[in-house]
Amino acid sequence: MALNYIWIAFFLIAATVAAVRLLVFGDVDVFPAIMDSTFANAKTAFEISIGLTGVLSLWMGIMKIGERGGVVDALARWLSPLFRRLFPEIPAGHPVFGNIFMNISANMLGLDNAATPLGLKAMEGLQQLNTQKERASNAMIMFLVLNTSGLTIIPVSILTYRAQMGAAQPTDVFIPILLATMASTVVGVAITGLVQRINLWNKPILITLGCLCLLVAGIGWAAQTLDRDTMNVGSTVVANVLLLGIIVAFIVAGMRRRVNVYDAFIEGAKGGFDTAIRIIPYLVAVLVAIGVFRASGAMDWLTGILGKMIQFIGGNAAIADALPTALMKPLSGSGARGMMVECMQTFGPDSFAGRLSSIFQGATDTTFYILAVYFGSVGVKNTRHAVTCGLLADLAGIIAGIFICNLFFG
Numbered sequence: 147m148a149l150n151y152i153w154i155a156f157f158l159i160a161a162t163v164a165a166v167r168l169l170v171f172g173d174v175d176v177f178p179a180i181m182d183s184t185f186a187n188a189k190t191a192f193e194i195s196i197g198l199t200g201v202l203s204l205w206m207g208i209m210k211i212g213e214r215g216g217v218v219d220a221l222a223r224w225l226s227p228l229f230r231r232l233f234p235e236i237p238a239g240h241p242v243f244g245n246i247f248m249n250i251s252a253n254m255l256g257l258d259n260a261a262t263p264l265g266l267k268a269m270e271g272l273q274q275l276n277t278q279k280e281r282a283s284n285a286m287i288m289f290l291v292l293n294t295s296g297l298t299i300i301p302v303s304i305l306t307y308r309a310q311m312g313a314a315q316p317t318d319v320f321i322p323i324l325l326a327t328m329a330s331t332v333v334g335v336a337i338t339g340l341v342q343r344i345n346l347w348n349k350p351i352l353i354t355l356g357c358l359c360l361l362v363a364g365i366g367w368a369a370q371t372l373d374r375d376t377m378n379v380g381s382t383v384v385a386n387v388l389l390l391g392i393i394v395a396f397i398v399a400g401m402r403r404r405v406n407v408y409d410a411f412i413e414g415a416k417g418g419f420d421t422a423i424r425i426i427p428y429l430v431a432v433l434v435a436i437g438v439f440r441a442s443g444a445m446d447w448l449t450g451i452l453g454k455m456i457q458f459i460g461g462n463a464a465i466a467d468a469l470p471t472a473l474m475k476p477l478s479g480s481g482a483r484g485m486m487v488e489c490m491q492t493f494g495p496d497s498f499a500g501r502l503s504s505i506f507q508g509a510t511d512t513t514f515y516i517l518a519v520y521f522g523s524v525g526v527k528n529t530r531h532a533v534t535c536g537l538l539a540d541l542a543g544i545i546a547g548i549f550i551c552n553l554f555f556g
Contacts, residue, residue: 149517149529156435160442167443180441187437191429195422198262203418205263208396209245210414211407215399218244228350232335233285235275242271246289248392253511254297260389265293265516266421266523273524281528282521284342287535288335290520294476294536295334295543296511297327304508307487313495322501322550323508328358329546330510334539341531421523428522432514436477449473462556465548467492467499472506472544476513476537483507502551509543 164180167173212218221244229236229243236242245268252261268289276283282290301323308316332355339346400407439445452473453466468489475482489503513536521529 149514149521149533152514152533153431153435156439159444160438163444163447164442176442180438183437183441184434187433188430191433192426194433195426195429198425199419199422201260201418202263202266202421203415205260206267206418206421207411207413207415208393209248209264209267211400211405211410212244212396213241213414214405214407214410215396215401215403217396217399218248220244221247228354231346231348231351232288232339232344234344235283236272236285237275240271240275242268242275245271250292250297252389253293261293262519263418265289265520269520269524270421273526276526279524280526282526282530282532286521286526287530287532288338288342288344290517290532291334291338291535291539292331293516293520294511294513295327295331295539296509297331298323298508301508303483304486304504307483308490308495308504311487311490311495311500313490313500316495318554319501319504319508322505322547322554325550326505326509326543326547330539330543333542334535337538338531338535341535424525425519425522428518429515432518433478436481436514439477440474440481445470445473462498462552464493464498465502468502468506471503472547475506475510476540477515479512479515482512498551498555501555502547505547505551506544509547510540513537513540 160180164176167176209218218241219239222241223239225243225247226238229246230238233243233246245264249261249264249268252264269286272283272286272289273279276286301320304323305316305320308319336346338344397407400410449466449469452469453463456465457463471482471485471489474485486503486507490497490500493499495501495504513533517529517532517536521527521532
């Protein structure tokens, strides 16, 4: 139960660092800051959960129409040759394959508001197949790693932040982000497959990887050919057109099967509120632990130590300036985003550190948040090797990001 020990470690490390700051450096503000962070993050966790209610209800309603209309089953049959290799314990053609595909597609397009509800729907299906309800199944862990590795082909938000910060060419990190996030995903899947003894060296997976590489190459070509505004507007339009197209396609499919789409939507949407309520305790636990760790100064000390180690071995000193974004990303998406913006403000968006922090932000996803929300939604307490595999995927993204940033901008 790795998440349990990590949760305890956050508090013990935070308490130790805070005690040192008080007793050695006389910092009397550290404990009030920790307590303020505790209550603030508990409130934030509740607000996030309640804020998800509307989106959860919307997409669970849409997915119910898709199930009744046969779209999810059709997707499951189409994807079965590939997904049976990644998820061998799921029966061929099972509808959960369709839910997994919808979630991964939303993540790749950067559609966070759609990805989370679709992911929770997929977890619900995986839990129905799980024989030990409080213990994560292999399929759940593989699905979680695919999410935490953060494969995104359209990092619109990062490019927008760079434009707002005055970058000369905000899209210059586009290809490095694609390469770093692909490295994170490939390594995460490979490690999880190794742990679960899955043979990943087979035709469907290799064909999918080849197609993904071609897609990345095509997007990279477009990023180099099109100007910044055209690229940003085009990617946003494509993502939202696809999203609306999914909704319309599901409704049309339901009508063709003579489904009462309104009643189906209402039936599915009712589960949105229950799901949002279920994840509150898990989200409070994770966000409070992260907040305590950060408020104690442990994060600052950790980045400082790592920065000195990088300089000692002769690495680029600017890497240390971007490290807070990399270290915060698995813990908090908003925290990492704030550190990325702060890095660009301090060193400039076109500096090595500014670009590297942007690559870190796009290379992986919020591992602990995703674990808390997804496992919490179905009541899984024993996460097995999910945390380890997720963090190793994050590490691969960080290492790849440093190497690629040096290659492009060093």
